[in-house]
Amino acid sequence: SLVCLVLKYSGRAFRKVVWKSSKETWCRLHEEAFRYFGGCPGYVALDNLKEGVIKPDIYDPELNTLYAAMLSHYDVAADPARVKDPNRKGTVENGVKYTQNTALKGRKFDCIDAQNDWLMHWEKRWAAPRIHGRAKRQVEEMFQEEKPCLLPLPLSPFVYFRQEIRTVYDDGTIQLDNCYYAANPAPLYSQVVVRVYDKEIEILDPQRMEVIRRHPKGRMPGSLLMEPRDRIFNPSRQTDRLLARAEAIGPHTFSLCETWFTEEGRSGQRRMYGLINLVRHYPARYVEKPPNWQRQTD
Numbered sequence: 001s002l003v004c005l006v007l008k009y010s011g012r013a014f015r016k017v018v019w020k021s022s023k024e025t026w027c028r029l030h031e032e033a034f035r036y037f038g039g040c041p042g043y044v045a046l047d048n049l050k051e052g053v054i055k056p057d058i059y060d061p062e063l064n065t066l067y068a069a070m071l072s073h074y075d076v077a078a079d080p081a082r083v084k085d086p087n088r089k090g091t092v093e094n095g096v097k098y099t100q101n102t103a104l105k106g107r108k109f110d111c112i113d114a115q116n117d118w119l120m121h122w123e124k125r126w127a128a129p130r131i132h133g134r135a136k137r138q139v140e141e142m143f144q145e146e147k148p149c150l151l152p153l154p155l156s157p158f159v160y161f162r163q164e165i166r167t168v169y170d171d172g173t174i175q176l177d178n179c180y181y182a183a184n185p186a187p188l189y190s191q192v193v194v195r196v197y198d199k200e201i202e203i204l205d206p207q208r209m210e211v212i213r214r215h216p217k218g219r220m221p222g223s224l225l226m227e228p229r230d231r232i233f234n235p236s237r238q239t240d241r242l243l244a245r246a247e248a249i250g251p252h253t254f255s256l257c258e259t260w261f262t263e264e265g266r267s268g269q270r271r272m273y274g275l276i277n278l279v280r281h282y283p284a285r286y287v288e289k290p291p292n293w294q295r296q297t298d
Contacts, residue, residue, distance in 0.1 A: 002104075004095040005033040007041065010142035011132050013095050015103075015119045017112055024160055026051035027070040031158060034074060039150025043077040053080045065163050073158040075151055103127070161195040165206075168192060170236050171266035173226060176201065179218030180267075182226040186212060224267060231265035242272045249279060250288030 001021060006013040014033035018025055026049070034040045048056040055062035061080045063071075071078055103122045109115040128140040135142060166174040166183075168190050173180040176194055183203050186192050193204040196217075203213040215225045235243075239261060246257040253275065260268035278287045 002096060002099060003029050004099060005030065006095040007037065007143065007146060009146045011095075011135075011139050012037070012128060012143040012146070013099075013123065015095075015099055015123060017115050017119070019112065021049070021051055023051050023064055023066045027067055027158070027160070030070065031074075034153060037150060038147060039152060040074045040076050041150060043079050044071065045079045045081060048080050048083060052078070056080055056083050058082055066161070069161075070158050073154060075154075098127075159197060161197050161202075164194050164196065165191055166194050170232075170238060171269060172230055172232050173224070173267065174203065177218070178221035179223045180225070180270075181213070181215045181218070182230040183213060184230045226267060231267060233261075233265040235261070236266060239266065239269060242269060242276060245276050246272065249276065249284045253288050 002015065002017050003021075004013050004015050014036045016029060016032065018029070030044070046052050048061075050064070052064055052067045053061055054064055061078070063078055063080075068078070099119070103119060103126075104115075107118070109118065128143070130139055131137065132139050132142065164176070166176060168174055168183045168186050168188050170188055172182055172184050172188065174183045174192060174194065176196065181201060181203065183192055186203065186205070191206060192212075193206050193209065195202040195204065198217075200214055200216050202211045203215075204211050218225060243254065243257055243261070247254040257268075257272045257275065260271050264271075275287070
């Protein structure tokens with residue numbers, strides 16, 4: 001698909017072809033355009049694509065979270081077009097038609113990179129020096145007048161993330177990609193927003209969208225990232241049920257489960273689940289049988 005981002009005053013455009021669009025691709029295209037122009041516009045008038053707009057509304061549109069965060073990083077406002085009103089963004093519509101009918105018409109390319117290289121060359125060699133149809137002035141000349149009015153680029157690039165919703169378990173943790181993270185002070189059984197970066201995660205309050213916890217990403221499945229002060233040691237109903245099932249298996253199983261809870265609190269219940277559920281596959285007498293190292297110690 002062909003993506004065109006056109007400056008309103010001068011008509012200078014950033015054009016690129018991508019195989020398929022996604023939330024991150026849509027954001028990265030905007031970043032490339034801002035760097036290409038050497039600055040950011042004050043606002044962006046865009047289509048109501050699902051990559052950018054979740055719920056279109058003339059007064060209060062709901063933007064995609066990643067796209068809204070990217071625009072906020074560059075201090076750019078979004079102005080989604082009205083539904084079924086292409087004239088609201090006629091500059092972009094004309095830019096797409098102009099590119100298809102002039103730069104790409106009748107041409108074939110070996111790969112998508114060759115096509116994008118041609119578009120860059122065509123923009124610099126033919127589109128920018130052309131005389132603007134409405135203003136009767138050269139596009140490049142108008143762009144040089146417009147460029148000082150663009151907002152400066154931030155010093156650091158935007159950091160991309162994946163956002164998900166998670167429920168806080170009764171041990172005060174959330175599960176993400178087979179790892180567990182402390183969510184305190186979020187209430188138990190409540191939902192929180194989780195943003196996943198390359199090397200860390202952030203847990204946010206869903207109402208205020210403020211960060212309440214940060215953790216490095218777990219490296220191994222089953223990792224538990226929790227400080228000792230975050231552990232909950234008062235037994236819950238689930239703890240009582242697990243200990244009752246362990247006692248039904250035998251005294252050794254009950255003693256081991258009790259030790260896990262004493263040392264780890266409710267977080268130790270995952271170990272208890274694993275041990276107790278062994279009776280689904282093996283007779284209880286095998287689960288209850290003490291390990292060889294314990295008999296040797298005795």
